[in-house]
Amino acid sequence: MNSTRSLRLPPQVGQPSNTSAMMGDVLVALLPTTAMAVFFFGFRVLVLAAVSIGSCLLFEFLYRRLTGQSDTLRDLSACVTGLLLALSLPATAAYWVPILGAAFAIVVVKQFYGGLGKNFMNPALAGRMLLATFPVLMTNWSKPLDRLPLLGVDAVSAATPLSYLHAGTLPPQTPGQLFLGQQGGCMGEVSAVMLLLGGLYLILRRVISWRIPTAYLGTVALLALLLPPEGVGSMAWMTAQLLSGGLLLGAFFFATDPTTSPVTPRGQLMFGAGCGALTMLLRSFSSYPEGVGWAILTMNCCVWLLDRAGMPRRFGAGRFSVLREWLSRLRRNLEEIRFIKPNLHFTLIKGGKMPGEEHLDQIRAQAKALSCLGAVILATGLVIFGVHRFTDLDTARAETDAQQELLSQVMPQAAFSSEIPYRAVGALSIQAGYSEDNELVGYCVEIQAHGFGGVVTMEVGVDLDGRVTGVAVTDHKETSGVGTEAMTPAALRRYVGKSGTIRSSGANSVDAVSGATATSQAITAGVNRALAIVANLDLEGGDVSYVDGEV
Amino acid sequence: MRHFFFGGVNPAPHKESTRRKPIARMERQPSQVVIPLVMSTGEAATPAVKPGDRVAIGQPIALGQGLSASAHASVSGRVVAIEERPHPWGGVCEAILLENDGRNTPWSGRPEPLDPTQVTRELLLARVREAGITGMGGGAYSTAEKLRQAAGRVDTLIVNAAECEPYITADHRLLLERSDKILQGAQTLARALGAQRAVLVTEGDKLNAAEAVERRLRKRSGKVELCTIGTRYPLGAEKQVVQTVTGREVPPGGTPLEVKCVVLNVATVFAIQESLFRGKALTHRTVTVTGGAVARPRNLWVPIGTPLRCLLEEAGGLREKADLILTGGPMMGTPQPDLEVPVIKSTNGLLCLTGQERRPADQESVCIRCGKCVAACPMHLAPVFISQAVRQNELRKLPKLHPEDCMECGCCSYICPARIPLVELVRQAGQLLEKGGQAQ
Numbered sequence: 001m002n003s004t005r006s007l008r009l010p011p012q013v014g015q016p017s018n019t020s021a022m023m024g025d026v027l028v029a030l031l032p033t034t035a036m037a038v039f040f041f042g043f044r045v046l047v048l049a050a051v052s053i054g055s056c057l058l059f060e061f062l063y064r065r066l067t068g069q070s071d072t073l074r075d076l077s078a079c080v081t082g083l084l085l086a087l088s089l090p091a092t093a094a095y096w097v098p099i100l101g102a103a104f105a106i107v108v109v110k111q112f113y114g115g116l117g118k119n120f121m122n123p124a125l126a127g128r129m130l131l132a133t134f135p136v137l138m139t140n141w142s143k144p145l146d147r148l149p150l151l152g153v154d155a156v157s158a159a160t161p162l163s164y165l166h167a168g169t170l171p172p173q174t175p176g177q178l179f180l181g182q183q184g185g186c187m188g189e190v191s192a193v194m195l196l197l198g199g200l201y202l203i204l205r206r207v208i209s210w211r212i213p214t215a216y217l218g219t220v221a222l223l224a225l226l227l228p229p230e231g232v233g234s235m236a237w238m239t240a241q242l243l244s245g246g247l248l249l250g251a252f253f254f255a256t257d258p259t260t261s262p263v264t265p266r267g268q269l270m271f272g273a274g275c276g277a278l279t280m281l282l283r284s285f286s287s288y289p290e291g292v293g294w295a296i297l298t299m300n301c302c303v304w305l306l307d308r309a310g311m312p313r314r315f316g317a318g319r320f321s322v323l324r325e326w327l328s329r330l331r332r333n334l335e336e337i338r339f340i341k342p343n344l345h346f347t348l349i350k351g352g353k354m355p356g357e358e359h360l361d362q363i364r365a366q367a368k369a370l371s372c373l374g375a376v377i378l379a380t381g382l383v384i385f386g387v388h389r390f391t392d393l394d395t396a397r398a399e400t401d402a403q404q405e406l407l408s409q410v411m412p413q414a415a416f417s418s419e420i421p422y423r424a425v426g427a428l429s430i431q432a433g434y435s436e437d438n439e440l441v442g443y444c445v446e447i448q449a450h451g452f453g454g455v456v457t458m459e460v461g462v463d464l465d466g467r468v469t470g471v472a473v474t475d476h477k478e479t480s481g482v483g484t485e486a487m488t489p490a491a492l493r494r495y496v497g498k499s500g501t502i503r504s505s506g507a508n509s510v511d512a513v514s515g516a517t518a519t520s521q522a523i524t525a526g527v528n529r530a531l532a533i534v535a536n537l538d539l540e541g542g543d544v545s546y547v548d549g550e551v
Numbered sequence: 552m553r554h555f556f557f558g559g560v561n562p563a564p565h566k567e568s569t570r571r572k573p574i575a576r577m578e579r580q581p582s583q584v585v586i587p588l589v590m591s592t593g594e595a596a597t598p599a600v601k602p603g604d605r606v607a608i609g610q611p612i613a614l615g616q617g618l619s620a621s622a623h624a625s626v627s628g629r630v631v632a633i634e635e636r637p638h639p640w641g642g643v644c645e646a647i648l649l650e651n652d653g654r655n656t657p658w659s660g661r662p663e664p665l666d667p668t669q670v671t672r673e674l675l676l677a678r679v680r681e682a683g684i685t686g687m688g689g690g691a692y693s694t695a696e697k698l699r700q701a702a703g704r705v706d707t708l709i710v711n712a713a714e715c716e717p718y719i720t721a722d723h724r725l726l727l728e729r730s731d732k733i734l735q736g737a738q739t740l741a742r743a744l745g746a747q748r749a750v751l752v753t754e755g756d757k758l759n760a761a762e763a764v765e766r767r768l769r770k771r772s773g774k775v776e777l778c779t780i781g782t783r784y785p786l787g788a789e790k791q792v793v794q795t796v797t798g799r800e801v802p803p804g805g806t807p808l809e810v811k812c813v814v815l816n817v818a819t820v821f822a823i824q825e826s827l828f829r830g831k832a833l834t835h836r837t838v839t840v841t842g843g844a845v846a847r848p849r850n851l852w853v854p855i856g857t858p859l860r861c862l863l864e865e866a867g868g869l870r871e872k873a874d875l876i877l878t879g880g881p882m883m884g885t886p887q888p889d890l891e892v893p894v895i896k897s898t899n900g901l902l903c904l905t906g907q908e909r910r911p912a913d914q915e916s917v918c919i920r921c922g923k924c925v926a927a928c929p930m931h932l933a934p935v936f937i938s939q940a941v942r943q944n945e946l947r948k949l950p951k952l953h954p955e956d957c958m959e960c961g962c963c964s965y966i967c968p969a970r971i972p973l974v975e976l977v978r979q980a981g982q983l984l985e986k987g988g989q990a991q
Binding site for chain 1: 910
């Protein structure tokens with residue numbers, strides 16, 4: 001009877017959820033966070049979220065349509081990407097920012113790899129971290145409860161708790177304030193309580209497993225507890241680390257993305273722990289205050305490895321069976337290793353081979369393999385040599401070195417210099433010199449003056465008080481042994497400390513070196529010109545005018 | 552010390568409709584029963600009667616040898632024919648057709664009841680073989696053979712009343728109503744097999760049965776441990792129940808004997824007790840007739856060989872159109888397109904599911920690597936990788952993934968949000984691996 005009745009394979013019952021329901025649950029779990037962001041930053045949040053979700057959906061639709069693939073808007077994964085991308089932006093972001101992020105996230109990170117389930121990096125996070133490489137975009141954190149207008153946001157910059165943590169001090173907010181969300185930061189990361197609420201919802205609905213968030217937050221808490229900076233209580237430090245920045249958003253919503261996290265339970269634990277350790281490492285030692293994004297993206301790239309390492313132990317195979325098997329395999333492999341020794345017993349010629357021939361064959365085979373290796377090494381060497389010889393990489397490096405050498409001559413207190421973007425008439429270039437603490441200490445002016453035999457090019461260092469810190473001649477056509485007498489280090493050192501206009505005699509003077517009067521005068525003129533240029537340097541930029549002093 | 556098994560799922564139990572219904576005898580006896588010659592693993596039994604012979608209840612009508620078990624008449628009457636009939640395991644099988652005379656005459660030649668103190672190992676094995684008892688939880692392995700292998704080699708006897716399949720309540724009701732006999736059976740078995748521990752395992756959704764057992768235990772002198780475990784499918788699977796009770800893991804491809812355990816279904820223990828102390832052969836069993844499409848779901852005491860159609864009539868027929876009828880539970884049960892197939896010794900339920908109750912018929916979607924199948928697999932497999940390897944035809948990856956360990960409990964398919972038929976793919980992987988092994 002009823003042979004038409006469909007005979008589906010067991011099991012005949014199934015849990016009611018499916019992929020789009022799971023994605024819908026993620027959206028629901030993000031609602032409290034979004035609502036809190038609207039409360040803190042105003043309705044601009046909603047517009048940004050709408051732009052982000054809309055552009056994600058649009059890019060997904062366009063890509064699938066243009067490449068002739070099935071329509072995947074219904075699985076809601078693009079909506080999740082869009083909302084997460086929006087929530088990880090600062091509320092001051094311009095409206096084109098999420099569009100750019102969505103294009104990168106959906107097209108490059110997700111669809112180029114085959115769409116949902118195939119990408120190896122979290123699309124929303126990758127999009128956000130791409131945007132983070134525009135530094136101006138992503139550092140304008142507005143203060144919470146500072147409602148933003150829908151259009152025309154001024155660039156304001158409030159310090160986030162993380163900038164304090166990065167500096168090794170506790171943020172000014174109390175834990176309660178951090179918990180509720182009165183901190184600067186991305187739209188979605190400010191309110192810890194709402195993120196916890198959403199995360200718990202996801203765990204209870206079995207959308208995400210508890211393993212990744214627990215391992216992640218646990219590792220961060222443990223590291224913060226064990227290694228607080230000096231003068232900070234470990235409990236307070238741990239609370240501040242857990243509640244500030246994007247940690248909770250990352251732990252509950254970014255790290256748990258099913259596609260880009262391991263499938264094996266042990267792999268998930270390792271993934272969470274790795275994210276936690278990397279986050280703390282980046283927060284403490286990188287130049288950015290926040291490390292959650294890079295930590296998760298880095299671990300995303302290790303998922304294949306964690307999946308292998310976390311494969312469940314075979315049922316009934318006993319504890320440590322994998323390790324035992326690996327060790328026994330290692331032992332077998334070690335036993336396989338045989339040292340080649342010549343086969344020295346002489347027998348009658350068999351099969352046309354001379355005694356010892358087999359050993360020679362072995363050596364020949366090895367020589368063949370070694371010659372392949374040698375060829376590769378040779379080819380690589382040639383390429384390196386060619387690159388070295390025929391490109392100007394070395395020249396460039398030599399130039400940088402010479403520049404540094406010159407700097408140490410003319411401005412010993414500066415650690416490095418950089419060109420400043422404005423020019424002065426008569427100066428070939430002006431470099432600003434900075435101390436190791438990144439403070440401006442003076443300017444180096446490259447300048448030319450006419451000497452006895454032609455143009456003398458020199459570098460003059462002038463500090464902020466208008467005093468000469470050093471002079472170096474870089475190019476000249478003076479007579480060797482005569483004109484060059486004026487360029488000896490001793491002769492040049494006489495200019496150090498002078499300011500104003502240097503004369504050839506009288507007060508504030510540097511005497512001409514006898515026999516090299518023209519050269520000396522040229523150098524003095526150059527130094528004077530450099531002093532004048534620096535004195536008139538208009539910090540707002542633009543051309544500098546100067547009056548040639550008396551020579 | 553409590554132990555756990557890894558993985559598992561929590562399907563909706565759906566046991567409310569029958570868990571309060573006592574086991575009832577059939578009001579209308581089946582007019583004809585069909586007793587297949589194959590009801591256990593091993594070869595078919597040899598018929599011992601010919602058409603026209605008169606038989607009485609408990610009379611052996613087919614004799615088993617080796618691994619196969621004997622079959623007995625479950626009604627009194629006349630042998631009509633010995634012919635091929637559809638079998639619940641699929642296909643057709645030689646079966647003995649008995650016409651019921653409705654008089655329920657017991658067989659005069661049945662063995663004498665034994666005194667509990669005089670049961671020896673040899674006597675036990677002989678009685679169990681004579682009574683044709685097989686595993687009644689679904690495995691259908693000859694119990695006599697299992698006990699013969701286990702005798703003297705095990706330290707733990709596990710009586711499995713977990714019944715983790717949704718809908719089915721046959722073992723639950725049996726444990727509740729016959730707890731004394733089951734405990735007596737368990738004690739006798741443990742003594743005869745030389746097992747130090749006898750553990751009765753039941754799940755948290757059978758608290759009333761557990762309570763009944765506990766009350767009886769207080770009165771009895773011998774000791775049987777009662778172990779009530781939180782409901783989770785598939786606790787009732789042999790390897791999982793051993794792991795939960797003793798913490799030992801059965802090695803791959805092995806049986807519980809290798810870790811000194813023997814697992815018997817509660818209905819099997821009851822049948823053994825009946826055969827020892829009442830001289831009865833295995834002729835009847837409890838069957839739960841349930842499902843959303845059944846008018847009056849109930850637990851029935853059914854002669855083996857009764858066609859499923861009679862069971863359904865006894866339960867008031869179908870209330871609405873059944874989308875699927877199967878024997879056993881919804882997780883591992885076998886779909887039965889033909890209602891003329893008989894109840895056999897391992898049939899514990901007749902389930903008529905409506906379309907709503909069945910797995911949502913969504914389209915299969917892409918795997919999002921959520922890892923739920925790995926977290927749900929009680930055999931520590933990674934169905935996601937096995938299915939990928941099968942679909943991408945990467946056979947060299949299969950040996951390390953051990954698809955042959957799969958017991959087809961269905962947890963992975965149940966939990967998969969993308970509705971990928973993982974059980975089927977893992978089964979294919981096992982077959983491919985076997986083929987590959989033969990080719991080498």
